[in-house]
Amino acid sequence: MMMSGWVSRGSAVVVSALAVTVVAAGVGVANTEDGYWYFDNYDVASFHEQGIDGSGVKIAVIDSVIDPDAPFLADANVTVHEPSFCVPQQEGGESVPAAISGGDVDDHGTNVTGFLVGNGDQGPKGIAPGAEITFYSWGDFAEDKCGSNPSEYRLDVGASLKAALDADADIVTISVGGGELLSTGEFADQLARAMRENVIITAGVPNDDLDVGVGFMTGNGVVGVGSVGEDGQTPSREAFDGAEDLVTVHNTNEWLDVVAPGVGLTLGGGASWEAPELGNGTSFATPITAGNVALALQANPEATPNQVLQLLIHNTGVDAPHEPVFDPTGEVGYGVVDTISLLGDDATKYDDVNPFILDGDDQSPTVEEIFGETAATADPEPSGEASSEASPSPAAPTAEPTTEPAPTDSGNTNTVVWIALGVLVALAIIIVAVVVASRRRAEN
Template sequence: MAAGALTILVAAPAQAQTDDGLWYYRDTGVAEAHATTTGEGITVAVIDSPINPDVPDLSDADLTIHEPSFCDDDGDGIPEPATSTITDAQHGTSMVALIAGDGDGVDGQPGVQGLAPAARVLHYAWESGDIGTCAGLTPSGTAAAIDQAVADGAHILNLAYGFNGATAEDLAALREAIRAGVIVVTPAGKGTGPVSEWPALVNGAVTVTGVTRSQELVAGFALHGPGLDVAAPAEDVRVLSGEDWRTYKTVSGTSLATAWTSGALALAWSAHPEATGNQMIQSLLRNTVSGEGELNRLDDYWGYGIVSVRRMLETDPTTYPDVNPLIVDAPDAQPPASALLPAPEPTTEPTPTADPTPDPGPPTTAEPVDGPPLLPVALGLGVLTLTGTVAAVLLRRRAHRDTAPGHDR
């Protein structure tokens, strides 16, 4: 698989051999794709740490920041700001730049080039410096942010974080997002072993693992499981350092693969705006580097394969079923499949009505009324009247005959 992937995903120009961390853009077909589509018309919601919106990489981004955050880090009852200029904004800023950065760097340096620079990005901060502390104080902070993002019109939810266990509020918010046709993109997690964090375990979400430039799984992130779906660039990726916001560095992690996948989906969806979210998920899984247009899952380490921007752009997703192929009907699936599928169409059977109230009097118009036809009724009444008259005459005659002289009674 790796040999075949190399010829499709890696363009191998001379500049791709540099170590500036932009291989995710140059070697994957994204640079060529920007000649025809840049993500316009698609809205991506990023729910993450605070963000520094004043960095040059985001100077041209269509960015909307929800203030305040959905986190009360110090427990004083007042939500923290959604923006920051210290290191706690490093992660959120990196995710947004990887999705919609314009490539304008600091002091003439190459910046972070986003996969979908013309996409609209909605940012929601739900954690401060310590994700555990914030999550503990406001367990429904993520749920509130997800609900707000869906209400604000997000097409894609980028949830590049992981934690052990999900609250009922979290599951309810994710359920409604998926039911609404929003694509939920999550990282497989960190470390090695089975996928075990949330929201990677959410039924119907796109769960992403990471690969290197040479199309190998990132060392230290060899996660696996039946819920792992696709792989994307996640090693030595360029980000702006939050230490001083003036220098760049390369980092690794599945959160980078998550943002890259969200950007790739926005880029392809912009080229096929008539497609639904379910059809875009179908296209993502069918048109991987090793895909041939069918839903062929490789294994629990690679899922359906490495995401291919080029193949998604070349293929019309509206030819695929409008069904989320990642929803599984299993007893332990959360949310359950029955809660994620669209509500059934209302039946067309007529609703019974009460019996009509009898008309107390004769009709006042010439309109037809319910009941026997008038002519047969009139004829019937006439026959009954004639019969009664004849009977009465006969009875009188019989009485006269019975009382006549000489007749035996």
């Protein structure tokens, strides 16, 4: 399965989940309990016990469809926006629902949500179970709705992001890709709005460098997320290239900013969620990153979202805090998201600057489109280009101070002047009276 790009595929808008590899649990297969290493190795439960569980943070999930009755979503605070943003082309056509329960359904969106707020019952354990989730659907990919049938349905990606921003989301996490609509119209406007309003967006990158196209992660200011295994290695696999030669491909991408656990994770599966399985994918590393950011937002209530993003890149790996260093190979970006390091530092000491917003005409949206003017300082390179050290991107430009006086009301000004003159006259009279009285006393 490939993620589509910001480029045209004829008249079609191609939508798919990021590539996912799944291995069903069973005899001879690693127990799915081992698939909670992302939760156990980073002591996530200990932070939950301290009350750091994402409470008070609003997260918008944009994905396929969701089964809100999945056992691992029981008691989670999940609201489903209905209907989906896969809308019929013909008037009177049937809308695609966002929530689908029972039977064999597209489980991608359900599992993605599980890595945020799941309870671990036959599926993922969530990084931020106290967060408030609103789910926005792009359609049922298993039924190929809003996939390769543009004559029947169209995908309104701009409206999905607008809905999330209108609902005051703090974080938007996206593990699906799209086609030409991603780079045009309302979506581009809403992405600029998100950056302007300091909404944090995490988006998955393709699972290997043979995947065709790009997607949300190319947006200026968006955090592009790759995956890493328990051994700290980025995944690789053998595949055929265009010449049908067998090659080894890696989870590399020029737009990759950070990596997070995404290999050997427990997923919910089966017609009734009775068959959990192990799976891989940047699709799951992305909500894990979003969940960690939610914990950091809660743990740093005095910090801005931009400072939390700075906290993220200063606290990758175990040797933290550190100065951000970008990996030029495109495999790990600024490093591995580490819950323990992230929550062990103070975000308020960092600059209020989104490090992922870069200046340049090749950025979309541009700094001018986001803030309305050119930034005073900027990194000329996109976050994914080779660079040995990170350079902070510009924050919202500060307006030039005006030299013109603020307008005043002439009537009020005249009144003040007359009062002041009256006070001066009264003081003069008092002074004269005092002087005269003093002279009389001296004569007597």
